[in-house]
Amino acid sequence: MRVAFKFCGGCDPAYERVEYWEAIREAAGERISWQTTGQGGGEVLLLICGCERACPLEDLPAGRPVVIVKNNRQAPAGVVARLLGQGS
Amino acid sequence: MERIVTKDDYLASLREQGHLVYFNGERVQDVTSHPAFVPHVNAAAKTYEMALMPEYEDLANATSHLTGERINRFTHIHQSVEDLIKKVQLLRAIAHETGSCFQRCVGWDALNATYMTTYDIDQKHGTDYHQRFIEYLGYIQKTNRMVVGGMTDTKGDRSLAPHQQKDKDLFTHVAQRRDDGIVIRGNKAHQTGGANSHEILIMPTQFMREEDADFALVCAVPLNAPGVTQIFGRQTNDERRMSSPLDAGNSEYGLVGGETLIVFEDVFVPWERVFMCGEHGFSGLLVERFATMHRQNYGGCKGGVSDVLVGACALATEMQGTAKAGHVKEKLAEMMHLTETLYAGSISCSAMGFKTASGAYYPDPLLANCTKHNVTRHVYEIARLAHDVAGGILATMPSEADLRHPEIGKYVRKYLAGVEGVSTENRMRILRLIENMTGGTALVESMHGAGSPQTQKVMYGRLGKLDMKKKWAAKLAKIEP
Secondary structure, eight states, X not given: OEEXXXXXXXXXXXXXXXXXXXXXXXXXXXXXXXXXXXXXXXXXXXXXXXXXXXXXXXXXXXXXXXXXXXXXXXOHHHHHHHHHHHOO | OOOXXXXXXXXXXXXXXXXXXXXXXXXXXXXXXXXXXXXXXXXXXXXXXGGGOTTTHHHHEEEOTTTOOEEEGGGOOOOSHHHHHHHHHHHHXXXXXXXXXXXXXXXXXXXXXXXXXXXXXXXXXXOOHHXXXXXXXXXXXXXXOOEEEEOOOOOSSTTSOGGGOSSGGGSOEEEEEETTEEEEEEEEEEEETGGGOSEEEEOOSSOOXXXXXXXXXXXXXXXXXXXXXXXXXXXXXXXXXHHXXXXXXXXXXXXXXXXXXEEEEEXXXXXXXXXXXXXXXXXXXXXXXXXXHHHHHHHHHHHHXXXXXXXXXXXXXXXXXXXXXXHHHHHHHHHHXXXXXXXXXXXXXXXXXXXXXXXXXXXXXXXXXXXXXXXXXXXXXXXXXXXXXHOTXXXXXXXXXXXXXXXXXXXXXXXXXXXXXXXHHXXXXXXXXXXXXXXXXXXXXXXXXXXXXXXXXXXXXXXXXXXXXXXXXXXXXXXXX
């Protein structure tokens, strides 16, 4: 499954977004291939936001499923399960 | 009354409801004509009047997400960040008209906090509180009734939990469960606008544990329900309203909100008006949400009130011939800086607001708490500067009766004169307004309204992201984790 990932602006995050994304990536293993939104494509979009405000939601293009994380309280494997559950 | 639209409707609705209110040891038959209450009634009535004014209609009205109908914004559930910002803008605009608290935000915040939290309770417990609440909200939006948000219990011995109190009534609680509803007992203190509201939306006063489940209570009660009694609190110089409009300072709108102690003596509440009953795990969340939304307000309303105070001080200095002094200009500039800082806080927590699971929008809680915390400081500093530029005459000025006295009035007019062309009476009017806005009750409200400073400080520990701050510092200092 191909997943595009995007971070929020990171003005004042409540947790280490990159560390968390890396943990998600590790938990996914080979089940998911990752690409930035700039690369285009991806069946599902993972939005990694630093707080509840989740600013990127305001400009989100429609058309593909989105999984949003606003904190690191969920185990990375749980986020992977949400991503895989959104795939076709 | 089916729907309250105008100020006259509002006054008539208060006279119709015949609720039980006491002031200074006497039963008040009509709060709309009693001089202790009239200024507060006028201030609250502004929330109705401004909704009808073309120049304020955009801020003062909203579209109900329940019905699509145009409603008074004070009954609206915030549907966007724009709604959160408009809330703050509306509060500042009304404060410019009243120079005092207009009371209706507390019920508005209670409606929003209960809307969000009943949704969450239902998700966890499979209850139907949210639907019940939506029906109640629809009723409030349709009738445009004024709701007071009832959170603060008197609490008795603060070192004891609610169930440990010798007198359980020190915290509002369920005294009896019946097939058709519940019977409640207890009290709510500091109820801003209680005497001139139609309903109270009761909420828990604090986080509750399992053994305090009877105190985890949210319900709506008409204020004329049997068993409800209100006792109106005294305010600084309130006796001046009885005899001397000039000495009252702001005779039309008073100062701060006008608060009551509301007592519930075996009050029956039908189940359709009960929105939390024992779900203690959600009491803390509801308190935090209500507090956050109420703290969001303070840079709006206190910003607007401070605008009026800055204007009053500028006029006073012009009347006294000190307006061009460098230190006076500098102090007025400082007052404006503090005022805009308050407003900036309210706008920022609104701009950083977000959507909750219920669909309602909620301001950033950390920024909202910082805003209110600033109010506990800046409003005092603004008042200090007002006292500085206005002069000692604020504390020593003769009365209106002296001004109008046939024998000594000439002395008051002669010796309290300022710049040529300015009447002594006008100078006295503006000085009394400053006195009214900066003394006693007016300041205490800024300290404790929406929660005392310590309640804001505890939020920094919870929401202040200290771990991230330490990481950034350690990284720059090149300290290995």
